[in-house]
Amino acid sequence: MLNVVIIGASGYAGAELALLVHKHPELNLKGLYVSAGSQDANKPFSALHPQCLGLVDLPVKPLDDAGMQEAKTGTDLICLATAHEVSMNLAPQFLTAGIPVFDLSGAFRVQQDGFYDKYYGFTHDQPEWLSKAVYGLAEWNAEQIKQTDLVAVAGCYPTASLLALKPLMAAGLIKADTTPIINAVSGVSGAGRKAAIGTSFCEVSLNPYGVFNHRHQPEISYHLGGKVVFQPHLGNFVRGILATIYVQLADGVTEEQVNAAYQQAYSNSPIVRLSKQWPSIRGVAGTPFCDLHWQMQDGLLIVGSAIDNLLKGASSQALQCINLRFGFEPTLGLM
Numbered sequence: 001m002l003n004v005v006i007i008g009a010s011g012y013a014g015a016e017l018a019l020l021v022h023k024h025p026e027l028n029l030k031g032l033y034v035s036a037g038s039q040d041a042n043k044p045f046s047a048l049h050p051q052c053l054g055l056v057d058l059p060v061k062p063l064d065d066a067g068m069q070e071a072k073t074g075t076d077l078i079c080l081a082t083a084h085e086v087s088m089n090l091a092p093q094f095l096t097a098g099i100p101v102f103d104l105s106g107a108f109r110v111q112q113d114g115f116y117d118k119y120y121g122f123t124h125d126q127p128e129w130l131s132k133a134v135y136g137l138a139e140w141n142a143e144q145i146k147q148t149d150l151v152a153v154a155g156c157y158p159t160a161s162l163l164a165l166k167p168l169m170a171a172g173l174i175k176a177d178t179t180p181i182i183n184a185v186s187g188v189s190g191a192g193r194k195a196a197i198g199t200s201f202c203e204v205s206l207n208p209y210g211v212f213n214h215r216h217q218p219e220i221s222y223h224l225g226g227k228v229v230f231q232p233h234l235g236n237f238v239r240g241i242l243a244t245i246y247v248q249l250a251d252g253v254t255e256e257q258v259n260a261a262y263q264q265a266y267s268n269s270p271i272v273r274l275s276k277q278w279p280s281i282r283g284v285a286g287t288p289f290c291d292l293h294w295q296m297q298d299g300l301l302i303v304g305s306a307i308d309n310l311l312k313g314a315s316s317q318a319l320q321c322i323n324l325r326f327g328f329e330p331t332l333g334l335m
């Protein structure tokens with residue numbers, strides 16, 4: 001059994017991960033942590049997430065000096081479900097102690113000059129670790145994930161978008177000099193557990209946000225290797241992302257070629273389901289799956305992609321990466 005520590009365990013993504021680790025046959029949930037000054041420090045995890053009562057009753061401990069020392073001792077791997085800047089600061093402290101890190105934040109996802117200043121509002125001060133990080137999009141980067149100690153688990157909207165677009169890009173089916181358009185809606189859990197007026201459930205109906213400046217647009221472009229337009233929306237549901245993606249196909253591309261591209265990419269990947277119907281939030285919420293469906297007409301392809309933002313968009317994808325890194329079956333603890 002591998003001993004796992006989760007930092008940021010009281011948050012929405014960390015909590016999902018704690019439950020997944022608890023259920024995993026090869027992983028032992030060794031410790032759960034929150035910030036040193038957290039109002040939740042020392043509360044039982046199950047008091048914060050009552051669905052886990054009797055399953056995960058460990059306390060969430062404060063990550064003060066003693067907590068940090070304890071978190072490092074006898075630990076085989078660390079998961080960071082913390083804000084980007086917190087992860088940037090914490091990851092090196094575990095990596096230098098020889099403990100592999102699986103970071104759910106955006107802190108190590110994009111290796112591009114000036115990216116963090118422009119899109120995250122801070123200067124990245126760990127360029128060496130950033131250059132060593134592997135992007136944790138499990139279906140596409142399995143070989144690199146197996147060999148790294150720092151996995152930057154892919155973002156939620158980028159996971160839904162890239163799983164839909166990468167097969168087309170890899171097969172050369174996207175028309176040159178065109179820009180795929182990604183229109184996506186997320187549930188409010190995507191904004192995390194902290195209360196804010198803009199993501200308060202009574203305030204949210206359905207609205208676009210982050211127009212032309214959301215940090216996931218460059219993350220998607222960088223890992224696709226091509227330009228995209230990305231427009232997120234906030235919807236009045238708790239969890240799930242539905243992305244509808246519009247792609248101009250290269251001249252002469254047939255439906256058979258599109259089908260073959262998706263089959264080739266995912267026929268051995270049970271987490272990505274090539275559906276015969278348009279995906280829905282209901283079809284994926286609470287599951288580790290990404291559901292894809294597509295249709296084409298007159299050279300235009302429309303692809304639907306749905307995931308649970310807290311699972312395939314965060315914690316279950318982290319677990320896929322852990323499985324790959326430690327040589328377990330890729331879907332162990334997930335299906």
Ligand SMILES: NC(=O)C1=CN([C@@H]2O[C@H](COP(=O)(O)OP(=O)(O)OC[C@H]3O[C@@H](n4cnc5c(N)ncnc54)[C@H](OP(=O)(O)O)[C@@H]3O)[C@@H](O)[C@H]2O)C=CC1
Nearest residue numbers: 008010011012013034035038081082105190192193309314
């Ligand atoms: N929500 C989602 O759908 C997704 C989230 N992510 C990423 O995962 C990360 C967590 O997201 P989410 O769960 O939504 O966020 P939450 O705000 O729900 O949770 C954040 C967690 O971090 C803890 N925390 C805050 N500051 C520190 C600190 N200095 N040291 C240790 N722990 C700290 C918080 O507890 P406390 O404040 O009490 O200390 C809490 O447990 C983010 O980077 C996010 O971008 C990725 C994909 C999807």
Ligand SMILES: CC(=O)N[C@@H](CCC(=O)OP(=O)(O)O)C(=O)O
Nearest residue numbers: 104105106155156186187190191
């Ligand atoms: C609805 C909502 O607010 N979603 C968040 C994205 C979720 C998230 O935490 O982003 P990462 O996947 O990059 O970690 C946002 O738009 O910033």
